[in-house]
Amino acid sequence: MPARSAQEPPAGELLAKPGLLELFLGMQQVALSSFGGGLSAWSERIVVEERRWMDDEAFITGLTVARLLPGPNQINMAIYIGSRFHGLSGALVALAGMLLLPFSLLMLLGLGYYYLHEALAVDRLLAGVITASAGMAMSMGFKIAGSYSRDPVALLLAALSFLAMTVLHVRLIPLVLVAGPLAMAWYWPRRRPQP
Amino acid sequence: MSALMAAVCTPMPMGDWRHLLAVIWDFLSLSLFSLGGGNTLLTEYHYLAVDKYCWLSSRQFADIYALAEAAPGPSSMIVGLLGMGAAVREGPLWGVLSGLAAEVAILLPSTLLMVAASLSWNRLRDSPVRVAFERGLGPITLGILFAVGLKILRISDHDTPAYAVSAVVCVLMLRTKISPLWFMAVAGLLGWMGVVNH
Numbered sequence: 236m237p238a239r240s241a242q243e244p245p246a247g248e249l250l251a252k253p254g255l256l257e258l259f260l261g262m263q264q265v266a267l268s269s270f271g272g273g274l275s276a277w278s279e280r281i282v283v284e285e286r287r288w289m290d291d292e293a294f295i296t297g298l299t300v301a302r303l304l305p306g307p308n309q310i311n312m313a314i315y316i317g318s319r320f321h322g323l324s325g326a327l328v329a330l331a332g333m334l335l336l337p338f339s340l341l342m343l344l345g346l347g348y349y350y351l352h353e354a355l356a357v358d359r360l361l362a363g364v365i366t367a368s369a370g371m372a373m374s375m376g377f378k379i380a381g382s383y384s385r386d387p388v389a390l391l392l393a394a395l396s397f398l399a400m401t402v403l404h405v406r407l408i409p410l411v412l413v414a415g416p417l418a419m420a421w422y423w424p425r426r427r428p429q430p
Numbered sequence: 431m432s433a434l435m436a437a438v439c440t441p442m443p444m445g446d447w448r449h450l451l452a453v454i455w456d457f458l459s460l461s462l463f464s465l466g467g468g469n470t471l472l473t474e475y476h477y478l479a480v481d482k483y484c485w486l487s488s489r490q491f492a493d494i495y496a497l498a499e500a501a502p503g504p505s506s507m508i509v510g511l512l513g514m515g516a517a518v519r520e521g522p523l524w525g526v527l528s529g530l531a532a533e534v535a536i537l538l539p540s541t542l543l544m545v546a547a548s549l550s551w552n553r554l555r556d557s558p559v560r561v562a563f564e565r566g567l568g569p570i571t572l573g574i575l576f577a578v579g580l581k582i583l584r585i586s587d588h589d590t591p592a593y594a595v596s597a598v599v600c601v602l603m604l605r606t607k608i609s610p611l612w613f614m615a616v617a618g619l620l621g622w623m624g625v626v627n628h
Contacts, residue, residue: 266503274504296551303564304547305461306540307468307506314544326545330537337503338510338533342526344501345511348494349518349525362628363595363621364496367613369586370599371499373579375469377604379572389569396573400473401580407474411463411570418566424558 250287252320255328261286262313262332274309282316289319309333392418439484441519453483453516457509457535464540466571468506471536472578475512476585485516489628492585500614509536592626 253261261281269277275298283294297319301311310330317329352358383389396414399405456478464471472495479485486494494515498508513532518525547554554560587593599613620626 269502297548300547300551301544302467303560304540304544305464306537306544307464307504309504310506310537311540311544314541315548318545318548322549323542323545326541326548330541334503334507334533337501338507338530341498341501341503341507341510342514342529344497345494345514345529346518346522346525348497348511349515350522352493358493358628359624360618360622361493361496362592363626364500364614364618365492365586365628366592366595366621366626367599367610367617368496368499369579369582370596371603371610371613372469372472372582373576373596373600374603375466376572376575376579377600379466379568379575383569383572386569389572392569393573393576396570397576398573400574400577406477407470407574408459408463410574411465411567414570415567418570419559419562420566422565423562 249290253286253288255321255325257286258317258320258325259328259332261288262316262329263336265313266333266337269309275312278309278312278316288316293319388421439481441484441516453478454531454535457532458539461536461539462543464506464536465567466575468504469578470571470574471506472508473574473581475508476581479512479515483516485512488585490515492582492628495582495586496614499610506536507533509533587626589627591620595620595626 265274265278265281268281279291279294282288283291289297297312297315298308301308301315304311306314310333313329313333314326317325317327319325321328348357352361380393383393392414396410399410399414400407460471460474463474476488476491480488480491494511495508498505498511501507510529510533512529514525514529516532517528583593583596587596595617599617602608602613603610617626
């Protein structure tokens, strides 16, 4: 956590809400800082600590919404920050700030891959990188599996979804459309009977 | 098996606008189903790009997945690379435009929903729909994530050393806070030295 200098306003005091350009530049700073991961930690540091656009509570609420709703978490977080200040246009500007440079770079890398991969013999390098990516993809399931270990219904739902996709080759959309409402009905919060 | 698939599978020409609309619709409709941060869509991306539209071989899909993971920025931008793969035969400009179109299509619906949810969160927070959605969709997401992990493992690893590297990376991801970039760098070196092969 960076030390605060005397010129900065005291902790907890929010600065004026950012304009569209500031929003764009702030999100771009987040995107550039987070090379190599830790995106949500960087966006907390920049948005809450350095630029003082929102307090920690609002930021953490944003993380909750971003994880809950469909869409990539980091991208949803940018949308939350942008829409808080300027609605839809703020969301689009924040999104553009977060994606413009990384996406441009990725397009260049993509052209390099599609046109040059044979000439440059990057295949062998990628063959190695892929094994690490596969391990990372596997770890994502294990990461959240622990939180369901005491709920047999949840484990059954997870196992059935897994088998439906791997053994029966059910596509994702029909799976979610059938299993989603059933699971929601099971977990619908019940009102406790009045004593 | 992939050679057999390639023999019966020919890429559809992207010049036909009805075909183009069908592709855009595929990405638009997947957008709202990207639970758990977007990785859940990878098996669908593989199905679209390799099996349904034949833009890429399974091997190329694994390559661009690794590329998207290693490049800075959200790894869900792999959709841009898929879109590029669909049209790159027509030239680099079409490749980039197609990549941009695919990325916009996959992000647009979830973006609009996220804006609506951000602006009305105070009302949504305590609603039973929110509680049931969070608790009900969580376990389904878990099952999908394992299915996705297995799929990526199958298309990526073809010999014992490769499976061993994946297993070690998986354990280290769970037990340590080492940056994933290190895993990719070391694994890339192993590939370059010929320890792991496609």
